[in-house]
Amino acid sequence: MTTMVLEKTAAQTQAATADDVRRAELAAFLRSRRERITPEQVGLPRGVRRRTPGLRREEVAHLAAVGVTWYTWMEQARDIQASGQVLDSVARALMLGRDERSHLFALAGVADPLPEAAYTDVPEALLQMLEQLEPFPACVQNARYDILAYNRTYGRLLCDLDAMPPRDRNCMWLSYTHPQWREALVDRDETMRLMTARFRAAMAEHVAEPSWKCLVKRLHDASPEFREIWARHEVVTDQSPRTKAFQNPRVGLLRVKHTSLWLGPGPGPRLSSYTPVDEETRERMERLHRLVLEEERAGASAG
Template identity: 65%
Template sequence: MTTMARETAPRAPEAPREADVRRHELAAFLRSRRERISPEQVGLPRGRRRRTPGLRREEVAQLSAVGVTWYTWLEQARDIQVSVQVLDALARALLLDPSERAHLFQLAGAVDPTPAATSPSVTPALRAVLEQLEPFPACLQNSRYDILAYNRTYGLLLCDLDAVPPEDRNCLVLSYTNVQWQSSIVHLQEAQRLMAARFRAAMAGHLAEPAWKMLLKRLRAESAEFREVWDRHEVVAHRTKRKEFVNRHVGRVTVDHTDLWLGPEPGPRMVTYVPADEESHRRLEELLAIASARGV
């Protein structure tokens, strides 16, 4: 009995999975960024026997506080999990600019927990609206209370916002950790409680997102007052509210707070403070004059 071999058509090569492509792109990107940085740029000695262009892998691992083997696996496109904390450390160690940082997180399939100094949602038209509202303080915020952009009056209303690092420009963080911001709010404890309750209500739709979890973790770690308020499990919705501030430049200011939503869903919004009386209006004009004179 003769057995005939069954002919089979050659199998077409399988298309690489998207995850594989991302890992190889990530590996190549990390290598390219590492090789362009000199040791002197990050405060490391060059030494005599350096053959690698730029930084060595172990130096990036040291600067990022991760294991050398683990970082090597990253550059070898191994299938390993990368946390947003590690990506943040790598971005800082490799001196990535905002565009490069965004590319790093996109290749890793992660959400950047740190708001950038600029945001795609902050268009030139929106910046123009902020300027036209002056002397009324106004800013753009997302649903996590990150301050994405602001006009000159808002920049000096509660503190010198330009002096605050971009990663700390978050109303919740400032209201619970920044002494100057806190001292400017007349009814501080009530404001803190309402903000935490609104944040809890908004977070219900973002429980699995790293940026939200990292913000919550930071607030709980840095503020005992926040931990106490958060553990009450209070929830409130956004609403218009009259607020009182004591500005260090012009004194007491009373304003009506309004959220102008920029889309159909509660997300990015323009926050406006309209003076509630003539004296507050005059003082806001004075504050704008101060900001303009300082070049803010």
């Protein structure tokens, strides 16, 4: 019995030591990343009495919308627990790259609610189907409105999706925060109202999942318009085909029928296609597709 107690105590001591080391490494990592960011990079005034290299702790806490005391304790390697949503906010405030973000979550011992791999797991057969639908725009989305895959026409329909980092390829995020995407939505107010109501209805089955809560927090922090619409608590479950209109900066007005084909038994991933409702839109879609192909060829030649 004594031997078992001693072994258990030794194991607990070893685990505690490992946790201490991990928290110290996390604290050092946060400090190093905070000190490399200038106030000008995040739109803050430098002031005349700044002696701290980079940002102050309270400035990071403000940018991440977390408590100053809580963030200070993280940098002091105290034994506190951080949620995925909070760490996501800290990662964005510190302007972390993909590898740095992964390192942050690993040190904190928390699963990343927005892993890069989640945006690439689309079967090859679906990717081929998207290509075959060209010149009609089409994409694969999940219930959270993440754009998991898309064909070339859809990639230039509302903005240049290729220029977006994978975690920002989300219709909700782009509709509330991306100027070009917002300009392309002809009936923007109604589109955003319906999309947000459908998102809220879908979230009922995912309310405890970090990735969903993380997206809501990002939108809540970034957009007063989202906060106002979200506070209405509207829900819509109807997913019937709808006619939409987009103002594309290259080819003009596009009037389309939006249809979703569900890829499983429940309201999860879906293939969304946009077919023209008139001949003028068809011609403009074909022209947009040709422009994208010409850009691809030009890029390949230059490379």
